[in-house]
Amino acid sequence: MIVREHDQHFVLIQQDHHAQISGDIMKQWKSDYFHGMELRESVEYAAYQHDHGWKEFDKQPFLNDKEKVPFSFFDFPNLPKIILYKHGIDEVQKVDPYAGMLCSEHYKRFLLNNTSLEAQAFVTYEEMRQQTIIDTLNKFNKRLFEFHYSLLQLADNLSLYICMNEPGAEKQNEHSFFKKGIPTSTTLHEFCKQKIQLRWLNDHTVVINDFPFEESIEITLKQKVIAKDTIATKGLIDSYEEASFEEVPITILPE
Numbered sequence: 001m002i003v004r005e006h007d008q009h010f011v012l013i014q015q016d017h018h019a020q021i022s023g024d025i026m027k028q029w030k031s032d033y034f035h036g037m038e039l040r041e042s043v044e045y046a047a048y049q050h051d052h053g054w055k056e057f058d059k060q061p062f063l064n065d066k067e068k069v070p071f072s073f074f075d076f077p078n079l080p081k082i083i084l085y086k087h088g089i090d091e092v093q094k095v096d097p098y099a100g101m102l103c104s105e106h107y108k109r110f111l112l113n114n115t116s117l118e119a120q121a122f123v124t125y126e127e128m129r130q131q132t133i134i135d136t137l138n139k140f141n142k143r144l145f146e147f148h149y150s151l152l153q154l155a156d157n158l159s160l161y162i163c164m165n166e167p168g169a170e171k172q173n174e175h176s177f178f179k180k181g182i183p184t185s186t187t188l189h190e191f192c193k194q195k196i197q198l199r200w201l202n203d204h205t206v207v208i209n210d211f212p213f214e215e216s217i218e219i220t221l222k223q224k225v226i227a228k229d230t231i232a233t234k235g236l237i238d239s240y241e242e243a244s245f246e247e248v249p250i251t252i253l254p255e
Contacts, residue, residue: 003072015054021159023048028213033191046099053088150185168203211254221248
């Protein structure tokens with residue numbers, strides 16, 4: 001779950017809904033900027049499905065009993081999070097092994113520096129998974145894979161920019177992750193700068209000054225707004241299930 005807190009309410013965005021925005025963004029990446037076109041559908045599928053493990057889970061969010069706020073993907077406990085990661089990768093791999101390998105790399109890197117036995121076991125398992133997938137492919141190009149993974153990272157970060165910031169936020173009020181722009185991997189630098197600079201033009205428009213996409217991108221941000229008083233009275237799950245989704249149209253444009 002992605003959580004934005006206000007004085008009297010929380011804005012909650014399901015991880016899978018965030019991933020759908022990632023996929024919509026990835027589909028607009030310029031064809032001339034894409035290496036390995038035969039794998040484009042797999043890369044797009046990975047973007048759309050990279051948070052598949054959270055899909056059912058986020059329908060009944062958990063409350064952080066210590067902080068009295070809904071758990072977000074930042075502070076959700078590692079052991080159940082690892083189970084969700086693995087489940088999501090398993091499901092993506094069933095449909096598209098190359099996309100599964102991209103998602104595996106995505107989550108493996110999250111836990112590379114985590115010293116817990118469970119995290120290190122997950123990293124080892126994912127390394128074995130990736131090698132198993134590689135062994136089934138007719139050919140595997142590691143440099144091309146890194147390029148495709150960098151695209152997944154970028155699409156993820158651009159979607160997080162939209163989901164984690166308040167629509168129309170001034171630059172100084174943006175989440176700390178994004179105030180200096182979104183860094184890009186060296187594998188993308190032939191097509192875009194080391195950091196993509198972007199900002200909210202208004203509540204429904206984001207502009208990017210180094211625009212690597214075919215055309216403007218129309219997305220829909222799905223969220224629920226839950227009053228803190230309602231949570232205190234009914235509990236988080238009932239409050240969330242009773243709330244309706246708000247759909248916020250957002251356009252991403254070149255500046």
